[in-house]
Amino acid sequence: MIIQPKIRGFICTTAHPEGCSRVVEEQINYVKSKGPIKGPKNVLVIGASTGYGLASRIVSTFGAGSKTIGVFFEKEADEKRTASPGWYNSAAFEKFAHRDGYYAKSINGDAFSQEIKKQTADLIRRDLGKVDLIVYSLASPRRTHPVTGQVYSSALKPIGKSFTGKSIDAFRGEVKDVTIEPADAEDIEHTIAVMGGEDWEMWIDYLAKENLLAEGITTVAYSYIGPRLTHAIYKDGTIGKAKEHLKATADKLNRKLEGMHGEAVVSVDKAVVTQASAAIPVVPLYISILFKIMKEKGTHEGCIEQIYRLFNEHLYSTHAPARDSDGYIRIDDLEMKDDVQQKVMEIWPMITSENLVQLTDVNGYRDEFYRLFGFNVKGINYDADVDPVVKIPSISSEQEVQVKDAN
Secondary structure, three states, X not given: OOOOOOEEOOEEOOOOHHHHHHHHHHXXXXXXXXXXXXXXXXXXXXXXXXXXXXXXXXXXXXXHXXXXXXXXXXXXXXXXXXXXXXXXXXXXXXXXXXXXXXXXXXXXXXXXXXXXXXXXXXXHHHHHOOXXXXXXXXXXXXXXXXXXXXXXXXXXXXXXXXXXXXXXXXXXXXXXXXXXXXXXXHHHHHHHHHHOOHXXXXXXXXXXXXXXXXXXXXXXXXXXXXXXXXXXXXXXXXXXXXXXXXXHHHHHHHHHHHHHOOEEEEEEOOOOOXXXXXXXXXXXXXXXXXHHHHHHHOOOOOHXXXXXXXXXXXXXXXXXXXXXXXXXXXXXXXXXXXXXXXXXXXXXXXXXXXXXXXXXXXXXXXXXXHHHOOOOOOOOOOOOOOOOOOOOOOOOHHHHHHHXXXX
């Protein structure tokens, strides 16, 4: 199959296995170039196939030599479609980890479900005994509650009043105004149910009940706050309410883990191009401006650079980890510097379709988006015939059947 990108709105419906593998390898090589770090022994990453979750698995393995179990919900290729990029990422990660002699196994299925929690617990018990780091990095638009069976769908909406602001179509190079109507009570409830901390707490409670948490357990979830420019649609919107719930869950988990000398923390990370962020109005334009400024200053970071810094300078540093006044770890510190945000605010009102390329790094934004799906990667021949079917060694056919039955 000759695989080319097919863009629909803010989604690419194809992915390239060799391109995804090369991107994973680049992240591994970055970690290796930085040298070994102190870190956890046995790691569970929930939401391990893309973005910050994938970066967490790479840093754990190739930075700290950890054994990792990754949980994700991705699609394998069939005769008509490529696999999802997360499937190819995970296959590549396992290939490189096993090549270098590291333990790495994966579970593919709905992480919100009780069945996948049980499968994960059984694998931890059999292979690792206990885990000392749990990374919670799920990004899903909907959730089926494992107890009630209710299906919740998240909403990207402001609260209290409608919002109108600038956004871009990055692929057409067009700047346009968007108006988003305010959320109702159900929108808020559903977004909290999907993107808040309830499932994170369910995972920790279940693994604690199964006696699979090591003494001194650390668990970290990822969040974003962003600048005042995006607050109406993000921090003060439905997503913001979910992120508040996530932080409240961390505080609650801290109390639960106190007896084990454990800790639950939320890391606030920098704006990056992800499938999720591409769907949020205003954010792609903000990221395009931010990238230009931070690249010019030499402070631009992607997921892998931030997670390496999170492990090395905060979670497993030799000094007391830094927290802000609300208890967050702030890996977005370089993004939120006053001079960076002041420059963003100077450029923002000037942006038009005509000067978009000159005043922003929209080309860089677009390139990063393509790379999420394995495209625009140096050294890959996209005109060559490639087999879209790639297996993840640790996912057995028996598990695949169980996952299908569970869903």
